[in-house]
Amino acid sequence: MTTAVIAGRFGEAGSFSTTFGAQTGLAILPILAFGTEAQKQRYLPKLVSGECVGAYCLSEAGSGSDALGAKTRADRQPDGSFRLNGEKMWISNGGFADVYIVFAKVDGEQFTAFIVERAFEGVSTGAEEHKMGLNGSSTTPVIFQDAHVPAENLLGEIGKGHKVAFNVLNFGRFKLGASTVGSASGAIGEAARYAAQRRQFGQPIAGFGAIRHKLGEMTIRTYAIESMVFRTAGLIDADMEGHEGGHEAALLAALEEHAIESSILKVAGSEILDYVLDENVQIHGGNGYVRDYPAERHYRDARVNRIFEGTNEINRLLIPGMLVRRALKGHLPLISAARKLQDEILSPAPPAAPDDSHLAPQIAAVRMFKKAGLAVLGLAMQTYGEKLTDQQEVLSLEADILIDTYAAESMVHRALGAGESGAGALQADATRAFVSDAAVRIETAARSAIAAMAEGDTLRTHLAALRRLLKVNPVNTVAIRRRLADEAVARGGYIF
Ligand SMILES: Cc1cc2nc3c(=O)[nH]c(=O)nc-3n(C[C@H](O)[C@H](O)[C@H](O)COP(=O)(O)OP(=O)(O)OC[C@H]3O[C@@H](n4cnc5c(N)ncnc54)[C@H](O)[C@@H]3O)c2cc1C
Numbered sequence: 370m371t372t373a374v375i376a377g378r379f380g381e382a383g384s385f386s387t388t389f390g391a392q393t394g395l396a397i398l399p400i401l402a403f404g405t406e407a408q409k410q411r412y413l414p415k416l417v418s419g420e421c422v423g424a425y426c427l428s429e430a431g432s433g434s435d436a437l438g439a440k441t442r443a444d445r446q447p448d449g450s451f452r453l454n455g456e457k458m459w460i461s462n463g464g465f466a467d468v469y470i471v472f473a474k475v476d477g478e479q480f481t482a483f484i485v486e487r488a489f490e491g492v493s494t495g496a497e498e499h500k501m502g503l504n505g506s507s508t509t510p511v512i513f514q515d516a517h518v519p520a521e522n523l524l525g526e527i528g529k530g531h532k533v534a535f536n537v538l539n540f541g542r543f544k545l546g547a548s549t550v551g552s553a554s555g556a557i558g559e560a561a562r563y564a565a566q567r568r569q570f571g572q573p574i575a576g577f578g579a580i581r582h583k584l585g586e587m588t589i590r591t592y593a594i595e596s597m598v599f600r601t602a603g604l605i606d607a608d609m610e611g612h613e614g615g616h617e618a619a620l621l622a623a624l625e626e627h628a629i630e631s632s633i634l635k636v637a638g639s640e641i642l643d644y645v646l647d648e649n650v651q652i653h654g655g656n657g658y659v660r661d662y663p664a665e666r667h668y669r670d671a672r673v674n675r676i677f678e679g680t681n682e683i684n685r686l687l688i689p690g691m692l693v694r695r696a697l698k699g700h701l702p703l704i705s706a707a708r709k710l711q712d713e714i715l716s717p718a719p720p721a722a723p724d725d726s727h728l729a730p731q732i733a734a735v736r737m738f739k740k741a742g743l744a745v746l747g748l749a750m751q752t753y754g755e756k757l758t759d760q761q762e763v764l765s766l767e768a769d770i771l772i773d774t775y776a777a778e779s780m781v782h783r784a785l786g787a788g789e790s791g792a793g794a795l796q797a798d799a800t801r802a803f804v805s806d807a808a809v810r811i812e813t814a815a816r817s818a819i820a821a822m823a824e825g826d827t828l829r830t831h832l833a834a835l836r837r838l839l840k841v842n843p844v845n846t847v848a849i850r851r852r853l854a855d856e857a858v859a860r861g862g863y864i865f
Pocket residue numbers: 391424425426427428430431432433434435458459460461462500503508673676677678679680681682683761
């Protein structure tokens with residue numbers, strides 16, 4: 370939870386957020402979690418104080434998403450040391466880091482992590498990249514030419530570099546999601562204050578419905594990612610408390626358990642942020658497109674969030690992919706639940722008695738979203754079996770359903786906790802609008818996925834079942850967005 374709050378505040382800092390994230394999450398964390406006592410003593414104090422800067426060298430020109438395809442070699446020497454040869458690309462903090470976490474293949478085969486100092490013989494960096502954004506951060510190649518790495522700088526075990534890399538990525542994805550909350554809420558403040566003071570046609574633009582729609586929707590989506598981040602942080606903290614190993618072991622175990630949620634936060638956060646920052650530019654009009662205002666810089670800085678820490682395409686595939694893997698290992702009763710759901714759909718229950726308790730329709734809708742997600746995933750597993758991993762379009766549509774479902778459920782939980790009056794009423798508003806629109810998005814995604822897997826009568830049966838499942842009454846999202854926008858303008862920023 371502390372990490373989420375800090376990452377959120379740093380999110381507003383653009384370039385520095387990347388520098389700081391590379392230091393803490395990419396350099397300190399691997400040493401903390403996988404280092405020997407001697408490595409911790411040697412490197413951590415100066416990395417923590419900031420006397421030393423750290424970086425993380427995984428990507429190469431030929432291997433980004435396919436990180437395990439790295440070509441950098443670490444050849445074992447007779448004295449137990451290693452000789453590194455290869456070139457890493459796009460390394461944050463590359464230009465001024467003192468310590469690099471480097472991934473290389475021992476004798477060209479075993480993917481392994483090392484701690485490499487800039488001062489070691491044979492280590493150098495290339496020129497700064499000319500980036501679209503984050504121009505206050507350093508991104509360079511890091512080059513190893515017969516670089517000499519002592520045996521004691523092996524990080525973890527030979528051939529177990531993937532454990533270091535994937536654990537770091539899990540944490541990075543969680544933190545990236547958390548950081549978008551700060552950036553998005555900051556941009557809502559800029560947009561709301563600008564809309565209040567910018568006058569056209571004799572009135573502040575904040576009074577126009579088209580602008581109120583934007584401010585309302587920016588608020589709703591930011592509330593969505595914030596609710597998902599808080600919920601996930603709570604789940605990770607709760608898991609850590611119950612863990613019997615030390616702090617680092619507990620953290621890694623909890624992050625692995627919630628790797629699906631971290632991927633969801635990464636994808637949802639980066640896309641919500643891009644939406645919010647795009648609308649911030651739009652609300653600023655011509656001033657949004659020039660450098661006198663920060664809106665255009667935020668827009669450029671944020672774009673990379675969809676590319677690093679695993680691209681959004683890769684993370685979308687991971688979300689249902691990890692669910693299916695857990696089901697096949699027997700850790701999740703996905704297959705039996707999908708069968709039970711099929712029977713339930715074919716013999717629909719009589720309509721439930723109306724429930725007018727707080728957010729009752731939204732609670733019911735979330736239950737239906739889960740069923741729609743389960744129906745699509747169950748059909749996909751049945752249709753493609755082991756070849757499901759080849760069906761990226763269906764998996765990505767399923768990921769979209771799961772992301773919307775996790776968002777909707779997180780918002781419902783949070784809004785219920787906030788009560789029915791004051792800020793609670795506005796949170797309930799945001800939740801109602803989100804759920805109403807999510808129902809349409811989920812139906813569209815589910816229809817596309819089902820139509821790719823079935824035809825004729827089978828298709829018609831599945832679509833009819835889907836329509837029954839997703840019968841969610843629309844709410845007046847226009848009025849809700851107006852209320853939220855007016856509140857954002859009155860308070861000069863994000864209201865939750
Ligand atoms: C500013 C910046 C900072 C960075 N910092 C670091 C750092 O500190 N350390 C580090 O190691 N790396 C860093 N990176 C690298 C970053 O992690 C990679 O760029 C990223 O992983 C994507 O790899 P790639 O660029 O090779 O793209 P590719 O892997 O070539 O992907 C190109 C496109 O193909 C898609 N694609 C690829 N494989 C698949 C697949 N199997 N299925 C479907 N679609 C696929 C991708 O989603 C993407 O849309 C940084 C990059 C940038 C831009």
